[in-house]
Amino acid sequence: MRATIKDIAKRVGVSSSLVSLYLNNRPLAARIAESTKRKIDAxxxxxxxxxxxxxxxxxxxxxxxxxxxxxxxxxxxxxFFAQTLLDECSRYGYQLLIGITHYDPEEEKRVLANLIARQTDGIFYALRLFPADFLKSLNLQNYPILQLSSAAPEFQSMELAREEALKQCAGKLYEYGCRKVVVAHESWANILEKELEAYGIKIVGGRYATTSDDFPYLNDTPPDAVASDSSIYARLLRARCRELGIPMPYLCYSYSLPSDFIDDPRVIAVTVSDYKTRLSGIVSRMIRMLENPKEPVAHLKEPVRLMSLDELREYRCAQLKDPYYEPFRIRIKYEGN
Structure with missing residues (x-):
């Protein structure tokens, strides 16, 4: 078992408070006899x-x-996000406790309550925050929560500024003659719906798909293009098209890490956020929140660029030369991707 101040006091034959005074270098420790100090040290x-x-x-x-x-x-x-976030927090002298929800809303509530109970100084929240009534029950009005994928007005947030990139994406879809498009995730659908409508492009297959392993819109007349805020979804879509023996629709998707790269001529454009800059900014923002708790709530947005496949190829090569992304360079080398 781990030794305590009480164990030291018992060994020396003095009170725990006296040992605490000495070990914490309190002013009154100067009155402790040198012989006692030596016994405590021993x-x-x-x-x-x-x-x-x-x-x-x-x-x-x-x-x-x-x-x-x-x-x-x-x-x-x-x-990779958890690993690099842990490393960046460590640079500031903080440990990181991770709560996993397994996509279960009830588990998400338990995870949040548990992190609060463990007296974490602040929380990085990568999911959607719950309705105000639940948050009020945890008394979180002044708690340092940094939202990474939502912007509930009462808490700080750092989202991605996708609007301009997706506006350009809509233009690219129009240039390629796309008139029927599936938008596979709500985060994109909320922005693209109006932009596509301006070009006379119709969203088909439902407003957005909710699963990554089912593509019902491929069974009838496939759409001209699919726009997805997920490289995983895009990769599964390509695999499914190959299984069915049909051409993949034109594709727009999002990219952050080297493993997100899809080398396919059907890729029209890719939205790109600089992962390394974002990760560093997230942690420094949290530290600022902790050091300046009275600062007003702000909802910041970080830039997102739209790249062609050729531009993305160059960007990815630059990432792989950076030691920061070493795990991906090693894996890609041996997997031949």
Whole structure:
């Protein structure tokens, strides 16, 4: 078992409060006899005592831990995000506690409540926040939560500014003669719907698809193009088209990491956010929130660019030369991607 101040006091034959005074270098420790100090030092060494960083931090009103709420850690993006976020938090002296929801709304509530109970100093929230009544029950009005994929007005957020890139994407779809388009995710549908309508392009196959392994719109008359905020969805779509022996529709999708690359001539355009810059910005924003708790709530947006397949190929090569993305370079080298 881990040694405590009480164990040291018992070994030396003094009170726990006196040992605490000495080990925490309190002003009154100057009155402690030198012989007693030496005995305490010896007991600390013999018992291999180490002070609790958590206890010290809590006495100062800080736990030096941050929380992350995510759906899973199975994809390349989510696992690399957790790893790099942990590393970046460590640079600021913070540990990271990760709560996984498995796409279960009830589990998401439990994860959030658990991170609050563990007195994390702040939480990175990569999902959609719950309705106000649930949040109020946790008394989170002044809690440092940084939203990464939503913008509930009462909490800080750092979303991606997709609007301009998707407006350009709509123009590209029109240039390629696309008149029937499937928009595969709600985050894009909310923006693209109006932009496509301006070009006379119709959204088909439902407003957006909700699963990544079912493509019912391919069974009838396939659309001219598919727009998806997911490289995983896009890759599965290409595989399904090959199974059916039909040409893949033109494709627009989003890219962040080297594993997102799809080398296919049917790719019209790709929205790109700079992962490394975003990750660093997320953590520095959280630290600013913790250091300036009275700053007003702000909903910031980070830039997203639209690239052609050739531009994306060059961008990806630059990423793979950066040691930051070393895990992908090694894997791609041996997998031949």
């Amino acid at each position: 007991a600390v060494k013999e018992l291999n005592y180490a002070p609790s960083a958590t206890a010290r931090a809590l006495r100062k009103g800080k736990s030096k831990t941050l929380g992350l709420v995510v759906a899973d850690l199975c994809s390349d993006y989510s696992s």
